Structures are given as C-alpha cells and as structure tokens.
Amino acid sequence: MFVAVVGGGPAGMAAAVSAKRAGADRVVIIERAERLGGVLPQCIHSGFGVNYYGEDLTGPEFAERLRADVKASSVEVWLNAMVIEARPDKTLIISTPHGISFVKPDAVIFAVGARERPRGAIAIPGARPAGVYTAGTAQYMINIQGFEVGKEVFVLGSGDIGLITARRMALEGAKVHGVAELMPFPGGLARNVQQCLKDFNIPLLLSHTVTEVLGSERVEAVKVAQVENGKTVPGTEKVFPVDTLVLSVGLLPEAELIRQMGLPILPYTGSAAVDQFFQTDLPGVYVVGNGVGIWDLVDNVAMSASVAGSHAVKYEGRSSDLAEVLPGVGVRVVIPQRLSLGESDVPRIWFRVACPIPVGVALLTRGEEVIARKGFAGLKPAEMAEFPLKEEQYRAIRPGDKLHLRVQQP
Amino acid sequence: METSSGKSSGMGPVAHTAVYDVIIIGAGIVGAAAFRELCKYDLRVLLLDSLHDVGGDASRANSAILHGGFDPQPGTLMSDLNKEGVQLWFQWTQELSIDVEWTGSLVLAFNDADIAEITRLYHNGKKVRVPVKFLGRDETLRREPVVNPEVRASLYAPVSGIIDPFQAVVALVGSGLKNGGKLMLDTEVTHLVKLPDGYIAVQTNHGELRTKVVINAAGLNAAHIMRTAGEDWFSIHPRRGQYFILDKNVGNLVRHVIFRAPTPKGKGVLVSRTTHGNLLIGPTAEDLTEPDRRTTAEGLAEVLQGAKYLVPFPYERHAIAQYAGLRAIGSVDDFVVQHSKVMEGLINAAGIKSPGLTAAPGIAHRLIELVTDLLTLEEKRDFDPYFEFPPILRELPYVDRERLIKEDPTYGHMVCRCELVTEGEIKSVLRMQPAATDLDSIKRRVRATAGRCQGGFCTPRIIDILSRELNLSYDQVTKFGRNSKLVYGDNRRGDA
Numbered sequence: 001m002f003v004a005v006v007g008g009g010p011a012g013m014a015a016a017v018s019a020k021r022a023g024a025d026r027v028v029i030i031e032r033a034e035r036l037g038g039v040l041p042q043c044i045h046s047g048f049g050v051n052y053y054g055e056d057l058t059g060p061e062f063a064e065r066l067r068a069d070v071k072a073s074s075v076e077v078w079l080n081a082m083v084i085e086a087r088p089d090k091t092l093i094i095s096t097p098h099g100i101s102f103v104k105p106d107a108v109i110f111a112v113g114a115r116e117r118p119r120g121a122i123a124i125p126g127a128r129p130a131g132v133y134t135a136g137t138a139q140y141m142i143n144i145q146g147f148e149v150g151k152e153v154f155v156l157g158s159g160d161i162g163l164i165t166a167r168r169m170a171l172e173g174a175k176v177h178g179v180a181e182l183m184p185f186p187g188g189l190a191r192n193v194q195q196c197l198k199d200f201n202i203p204l205l206l207s208h209t210v211t212e213v214l215g216s217e218r219v220e221a222v223k224v225a226q227v228e229n230g231k232t233v234p235g236t237e238k239v240f241p242v243d244t245l246v247l248s249v250g251l252l253p254e255a256e257l258i259r260q261m262g263l264p265i266l267p268y269t270g271s272a273a274v275d276q277f278f279q280t281d282l283p284g285v286y287v288v289g290n291g292v293g294i295w296d297l298v299d300n301v302a303m304s305a306s307v308a309g310s311h312a313v314k315y316e317g318r319s320s321d322l323a324e325v326l327p328g329v330g331v332r333v334v335i336p337q338r339l340s341l342g343e344s345d346v347p348r349i350w351f352r353v354a355c356p357i358p359v360g361v362a363l364l365t366r367g368e369e370v371i372a373r374k375g376f377a378g379l380k381p382a383e384m385a386e387f388p389l390k391e392e393q394y395r396a397i398r399p400g401d402k403l404h405l406r407v408q409q410p
Numbered sequence: 411m412e413t414s415s416g417k418s419s420g421m422g423p424v425a426h427t428a429v430y431d432v433i434i435i436g437a438g439i440v441g442a443a444a445f446r447e448l449c450k451y452d453l454r455v456l457l458l459d460s461l462h463d464v465g466g467d468a469s470r471a472n473s474a475i476l477h478g479g480f481d482p483q484p485g486t487l488m489s490d491l492n493k494e495g496v497q498l499w500f501q502w503t504q505e506l507s508i509d510v511e512w513t514g515s516l517v518l519a520f521n522d523a524d525i526a527e528i529t530r531l532y533h534n535g536k537k538v539r540v541p542v543k544f545l546g547r548d549e550t551l552r553r554e555p556v557v558n559p560e561v562r563a564s565l566y567a568p569v570s571g572i573i574d575p576f577q578a579v580v581a582l583v584g585s586g587l588k589n590g591g592k593l594m595l596d597t598e599v600t601h602l603v604k605l606p607d608g609y610i611a612v613q614t615n616h617g618e619l620r621t622k623v624v625i626n627a628a629g630l631n632a633a634h635i636m637r638t639a640g641e642d643w644f645s646i647h648p649r650r651g652q653y654f655i656l657d658k659n660v661g662n663l664v665r666h667v668i669f670r671a672p673t674p675k676g677k678g679v680l681v682s683r684t685t686h687g688n689l690l691i692g693p694t695a696e697d698l699t700e701p702d703r704r705t706t707a708e709g710l711a712e713v714l715q716g717a718k719y720l721v722p723f724p725y726e727r728h729a730i731a732q733y734a735g736l737r738a739i740g741s742v743d744d745f746v747v748q749h750s751k752v753m754e755g756l757i758n759a760a761g762i763k764s765p766g767l768t769a770a771p772g773i774a775h776r777l778i779e780l781v782t783d784l785l786t787l788e789e790k791r792d793f794d795p796y797f798e799f800p801p802i803l804r805e806l807p808y809v810d811r812e813r814l815i816k817e818d819p820t821y822g823h824m825v826c827r828c829e830l831v832t833e834g835e836i837k838s839v840l841r842m843q844p845a846a847t848d849l850d851s852i853k854r855r856v857r858a859t860a861g862r863c864q865g866g867f868c869t870p871r872i873i874d875i876l877s878r879e880l881n882l883s884y885d886q887v888t889k890f891g892r893n894s895k896l897v898y899g900d901n902r903r904g905d906a
Binding site for chain 1: 654655659703704705706707709710726729730731732733803804808811812815816819820822823824827828830832849862863864865866867869870873874884888889890892893894895896897898899900901
C-alpha cells in the first residue's frame with residue numbers, strides 16, 4: 001500500500017503518520033516548501049494543540065511535535081517538491097530540483113491547505129501601490145524573513161489571522177491605526193479580540209470597510225467607511241494615513257489539483273465533497289485540513305487528517321453506501337458532505353453558522369423529518385461546531401438520503 | 411546590447427557627448443515597435459522612457475485585443491494602420507514569440523440602433539477589405555451559447571484576436587537591443603531644442619542627449635513633448651478604462667472577443683479571454699482632465715453591469731484583480747503620425763488611442779517612412795528578426811523541463827504556485843534584455859504574482875531572489891521602481 005500525501009503542513013504530517021501507523025508500506029509527503037510545517041512556523045503565537053496534544057503550544061512547537069512523529073515513523077519526505085499535475089487515475093507529476101517525477105500511489109491524500117483571498121477578490125477600489133498584503137503574507141515576512149513590513153498599518157478583516165497580525169505588527173513597533181470588519185460582529189475568536197486588539201488599544205471598527213487605497217508608489221492612506229445593508233454610508237468616510245494595508249478577508253481551499261482530478265468543487269466550501277473519512281467521490285482520493293474547508297483550529301485540521309490517513313490504508317479505497325449532507329438555513333458550511341453508511345464508528349458532523357446564535361438548536365433533517373437534534377449555546381461563525389450523531393440516529397439514515405443541517409433559534 | 415538606467419549608471423558626462431541618429435521617446439507599444447524596426451537599419455537608435463520598465467502606460471493597461479479593422483472610419487489613418495497592423499502582427503508574433511490567439515470577435519446587437527450600427531460596421535469592413543460577416547441570432551448563439559439570449563444579431567470578424575501586450579513590448583524592445591539599439595529607463599524628457607548645427611538636443615533629468623531625429627511616442631505625454639518643442643496645436647486628455655481580471659477557472663466562458671455595438675464614446679465593455687487563459691472584462695470610458703489611474707466603485711460596478719448584459723455571469727465571484735488604464739485622446743479624431751509643424755527632425759506619433767495596440771506595427775512602418783524623409787537608411791546585413799524569451803517551463807514538454815532542471819536545479823524550484831513559475835525562470839528574466847528589475851517587471855515577463863493569489867505566496871520569496879540576484883538591500887527591492895518599496899528593511903540586521 002503506497003500512500004502519497006500532497007502537502008507537509010499539519011494536515012499532511014498527521015495524515016502521513018497515521019497512514020504509516022495503520023500499516024502502509026510506503027508513505028511519501030510531497031512538500032513544495034523547503035521545510036515541513038506549512039503555515040505553522042510563521043504562527044509564532046500560542047493557542048495550538050489544546051485538543052490534539054492537551055497542551056497550549058505555539059505554531060512552531062506544534063509543527064515540531066508533528067515533525068518528530070514523521071521522523072520517528074519512517075515516512076519519506078520530499079521537500080522543494082511541488083505537484084504540478086494530478087490525474088484522475090491518481091498519477092501525480094511533481095517538479096523537484098532533481099527533475100520531473102511521476103508517481104502513481106494507491107491512495108492520495110490532498111493536504112494542500114488554503115490560500116488567502118487577495119485584494120482583487122473583494123475589488124477594493126483605488127490605486128495599486130506597494131504595501132497591500134494579505135495577513136499571512138505579512139506574517140511570513142515578519143516572522144520567517146524578519147522584515148519590517150510597515151510602519152503605519154491598517155487591517156481589514158477581523159478573522160483570527162487579521163487580529164493576530166495586527167498584534168504582531170504592533171509588537172514589531174508599527175502603529176496599527178485600526179481593524180475594520182464588514183460584519184457587525186468580529187470574525188475571529190473572542191479570546192483573540194481581547195488579547196490582540198483590546199490589550200493593545202487597537203480600535204475595532206465593526207460594520208466598516210476599506211473603500212479606497214491611496215498612494216502612487218507606496219500606500220499613503222486608506223479610506224474607511226461605515227457599511228449598512230451592504231452599502232457604504234455617505235458621510236462616514238475617514239482617512240487613515242498609513243503605509244500598509246493588511247487584508248484578512250478570507251481563506252479559500254487550494255483546490256486546483258483536486259479540480260484537476262475531475263472532482264466537482266462545492267461553492268460553499270470551495271473544495272470537493274468528502275465523507276466522514278475525508279474520502280472524496282473518487283475511491284482512494286482524500287482531502288483533509290484546510291484543503292477541504294476552512295477549520296477554526298489546527299487541532300481539527302490534524303484530527304481530520306489522521307482519520308483519513310488510517311482509513312486510506314485500512315479500507316484501500318473501498319467505499320460504502322452514501323447519504324448527502326447539505327447546509328440548511330443558518331448554516332454556512334458542513335463537513336463532511338457525505339456520510340458513508342454502515343460503518344462501525346458513528347460519525348460526527350462539523351458546521352459553521354452564518355451569524356452569531358446565542359442559543360439555538362441544530363437539526364439534521366430528511367425533508368420534513370428530523371433525524372437528529374442537538375442544543376447549542378454561543379454559536380459563532382468563527383468557530384466550527386461539532387455535532388456527534390447517536391448510534392440510532394446514524395442507523396436511521398438510508399443510502400441516497402439528502403439531509404440538511406439547519407440551525408433554529410427559539 | 412545595453413540597458414542603462416539614467417538614475418544608477420552615472421550617465422552625466424556620457425550623456426553630454428552621446429549622439430544618436432534617432433531617439434524614441436516612450437517605450438510603450440508604439441515606441442517599442444518603432445525601435446525594433448529602426449534597428450534593422452545602420453543607425454544609432456536610443457529608446458527612452460520615464461518609467462522603471464518598458465511597457466509604457468496605456469500599453470500595459472488595456473484590453474489586449476487585436477481589432478479586426480472594421481471599426482475605424484474608412485480613409486482615416488486609424489483605419490489604414492489598423493488593417494496593416496493586423497497583417498504585421500501575424501508575422502511579428504511568430505518572429506518574436508509573442509503569445510497571440512486569433513479568436514475572432516463578435517459585436518452583439520440587441521436593438522434596432524445596435525443593428526444599424528453593426529450594419530454600418532459591416533459596410534466599413536467591406537470597404538476597407540477586412541473579413542466580416544453578419545450573423546443572425548441563431549448563428550450568434552451557436553457560435554457563443556453563453557451570450558445574453560436577447561441578442562438579435564452580431565458582426566463576426568474572424569481575423570481579430572487576443573495578444574499579450576506586455577510580452578509584445580518586451581519582445582520588440584528585446585529585438586531592438588539584440589540588433590544594436592540602446593535603452594535608457596527612468597529618463598524623463600524635459601525639453602527639445604533645435605541646435606544651430608541641425609541636431610536636436612533632448613534635455614532629460616539625466617543630462618542632454620543629441621540626435622538627428624526624435625520620434626515622439628510619449629503616449630499621454632506626447633502633447634507635452636510637442637509643446638516643449640514649441641508645437642501647441644495639439645492637446646491630449648486621458649480617458650480612463652477600468653477592468654476586472656478573473657480566475658483562469660472561468661477563462662473559457664467565451665471563445666471569441668465579445669463586444670457590444672459601439673457608441674460615440676467607444677467600443678464599450680467587452681468580455682474576452684486573455685492569452686494566459688484568464689477572463690477579462692472592461693473597460694469604462696471616463697474622460698478626465700488629469701491622469702488618474704485609480705479604479706472606482708462606480709467604474710467597477712459599470713464594468714460588471716456592462717459585462718453581465720453581454721454575457722450573464724457572476725463575474726465578481728471569480729475576480730482576482732482590477733486595474734485602470736488611460737487612453738491618450740487627442741484633439742484630432744485620428745492618429746497623428748507626421749512631421750512636426752515647427753521643428754525639423756521631430757516626428758510625432760500622438761493621440762494613439764484604441765486601436766493603437768493593433769495598429770502599432772503599421773504606425774512603426776509609417777514612422778520609418780517619415781524617418782526616410784530625413785535620413786538615408788541602409789539595412790543592416792546582420793539584422794536578426796527573431797527573438798526568443800527565456801524558457802517558460804509550464805509550456806515545455808516534460809523531457810525539456812527535465813533537461814533544464816538538470817542544468818540548473820532552480821528550474822525545479824516552484825516559486826509562484828498559481829502560475830507555476832520557477833526560481834530559474836525568475837532568475838532568467840533578471841538576466842534577459844530588457845531585464846526585469848522589480849516585482850512588476852517580473853510579473854509582466856513570467857507571470858509570477860499574476861495568478862489567483864496575486865502574489866500572496868511568492869512575493870516574499872521573490873523579494874529574497876531580487877535581493878540576492880541584484881545585490882539589493884531589502885528596502886531597495888520595489889514593486890515598480892522609485893519609492894514603491896515592498897518592505898522597509900530587515901529587522902534582524904537593523905539595516906532599515
């Protein structure tokens with residue numbers, strides 16, 4: 001059994017280790033960067049690993065733990081190696097500094113991560129000077145390269161990466177003029193709003209967005225205005241004299257290779273549909289981590305990947321009868337979108353709500369019929385909520401069922 | 411072969427004694443085309459530009475279209491040179507390895523006025539003898555099933571298409587450099603002065619140059635250059651066009667270049683593929699008094715609206731970039747390609763608006779004829795018409811990539827994950843002529859940063875490559891020269 005893992009971030013490492021432990025003869029991690037770890041080495045803040053390792057770790061520490069597991073489990077690691085083409089028969093074509101390689105594994109696990117949405121994805125008008133960066137790019141330049149990225153900074157987007165980058169730039173000596181958030185609620189975890197903004201006196205402007213970038217060579221200012229019902233409110237525009245605009249406006253799974261395999265891309269996750277083992281509709285092809293949908297915690301990324309790794313070996317690509325799970329009212333994302341039926345382990349469904357819900361009930365329905373229900377408190381779009389099915393609920397699902405997961409407020 | 415930057419190479423003393431036969435002001439598509447053609451002759455030719463890279467202004471922010479030639483009024487210079495340009499591009503794109511696709515174009519009509527307009531264009535096309543066909547609704551929808559089903563008819567022009575305008579300028583300038591021409595960037599012309607000995611003194615921010623002939627291909631600044639020579643009958647104002655670039659995943663939405671029947675303001679919003687497989691929509695047509703290259707919320711909304719009318723599609727979901735370009739609209743409603751009325755030796759190519767990119771080769775030939783009035787031209791016996799870009803790996807068979815990687819392992823090191831650009835390719839364009847020296851000039855040559863993540867992944871890595879290969883401190887690495895610095899320095903070394 002030969003398992004190829006595309007990507008050597010937390011998901012790829014966890015998948016590879018679990019595949020090896022499950023008895024795969026050969027496991028190869030194909031990583032395009034010069035080191036394992038994915039984005040973790042640049043995430044030098046803490047908050048990782050509480051669920052997966054039972055300890056609060058920094059990103060590099062979390063990556064180091066996984067890397068030690070990889071080393072201990074005789075997984076092959078190819079660095080500076082990028083898959084440039086993936087064929088539906090699982091052939092991978094790889095560019096490396098030694099040449100072009102072709103491999104044809106028995107199972108492929110795509111642990112390809114996500115990319116950040118750029119300025120152009122949200123069409124911020126204005127000039128096109130230097131000094132507009134996505135948060136992850138800024139973080140890489142600060143934490144890996146040691147660059148001084150900006151002196152006067154404005155951040156758009158209050159997702160966790162935006163909040164953490166705002167604090168990081170403040171710690172580097174930059175003046176962070178503010179963080180604007182289009183929605184009326186913060187996009188990141190509550191603890192990050194406190195620890196990254198409030199503790200550093202960085203203003204958070206909810207229901208605000210950047211309406212224009214100014215500057216002919218380097219950014220000279222940004223215009224920020226209040227937003228109501230998707231429209232900017234006239235007369236609320238403020239000018240912030242900054243040299244840097246940091247964007248944290250969303251992540252998208254890096255799904256190009258998955259698309260090349262011929263798998264349809266779901267509009268609400270931006271990647272292929274998977275079952276509870278993270279297997280796609282192509283037997284033996286798995287998508288894990290942020291490549292399958294955007295998770296809130298790296299712990300969940302690693303967890304999802306280990307499930308796939310061992311499944312790939314034990315089941316050798318066989319798949320059972322399937323039901324479909326779709327996001328219903330109030331729910332933006334569900335993972336998985338397929339349920340393999342008749343498995344011994346009862347699956348859980350992960351979901352993200354579309355807006356904050358203080359108290360609510362999640363319902364898994366088949367038409368009008370409620371298959372499962374669970375009460376939740378404090379659901380936030382920033383967090384992935386976990387809906388474990390009960391034995392009898394799972395067994396009640398039939399092949400070909402179209403189930404919806406929706407959230408109701410009392 | 412030589413490229414010099416006025417800023418960095420201490421041109422001062424050299425500049426005072428440098429004497430040329432022809433100096434071309436402006437390294438946009440017109441200047442570049444003239445440069446390439448003049449370097450066929452035994453002349454000392456210098457190409458100047460005020461910017462940090464070749465490619466001009468309008469020439470790098472336009473629709474990247476080769477127009478069929480049915481649109482300009484027959485009998486105008488625009489009409490003649492458009493037709494000549496299409497024919498020459500057919501040859502030039504092959505000689506110079508420029509990406510081109512003859513996709514054909516469709517001008518859609520939705521109402522009686524539109525049908526009257528495409529009928530007029532049909533007759534124009536017949537008059538100037540470029541191929542055009544009038545298609546009914548069914549045939550239009552058969553050719554292009556995604557267009558707005560309310561379409562009533564269309565004008566089909568098979569000999570029109572799409573081109574890579576960045577590559578075109580780089581290849582034309584590269585061809586000229588290869589054949590003995592010279593290039594100076596970051597060089598702004600302040601005055602033209604006719605000297606008693608018949609030479610023209612070209613005064614620049616880096617000293618004075620002397621030449622027998624000046625070709626003014628300064629785009630938006632062409633009227634300003636004319637005025638410095640005392641010629642004030644002509645003026646130019648900028649007309650802004652805003653665009654969206656969309657992800658390659660939707661690049662195949664249309665097969666042809668799709669236009670709306672034109673209005674007096676221009677050809678309206680078009681929907682087109684690019685030679686790289688992205689989708690392009692735009693432009694607006696906003697008359698401005700001052701150059702302003704900003705996109706605006708209103709302008710971008712207008713582009714979306716216009717494109718959706720032609721081909722209904724959720725474009726905004728697939729957007730990866732927006733840009734604005736300025737067309738040079740002259741006070742005469744035709745191209746001005748003629749001898750100066752006041753200064754002997756000055757030739758103006760001014761008011762080159764659309765279809766300037768298409769017409770550029772024709773304009774270059776007209777300019778050569780005008781130079782012939784002033785100088786005796788002798789063809790070089792060793793002129794080499796061919797130009798090759800450094801290898802682009804994603805376009806090579808695997809065995810050829812393998813061979814290159816064996817020669818230089820950096821050809822196996824992927825830097826730009828979206829467009830699949832390797833470190834070896836980036837290094838090669840830093841060494842080619844005309845050389846890339848900053849982030850944007852690398853983008854225009856090999857596409858790194860031009861993909862769906864817009865440089866999020868590769869920008870930090872390219873900063874390292876630029877710093878290492880060109881021996882620059884980190885705060886000297888720029889997006890497009892001058893003060894467009896990407897970072898303020900290295901905190902670890904404290905050299906900021």
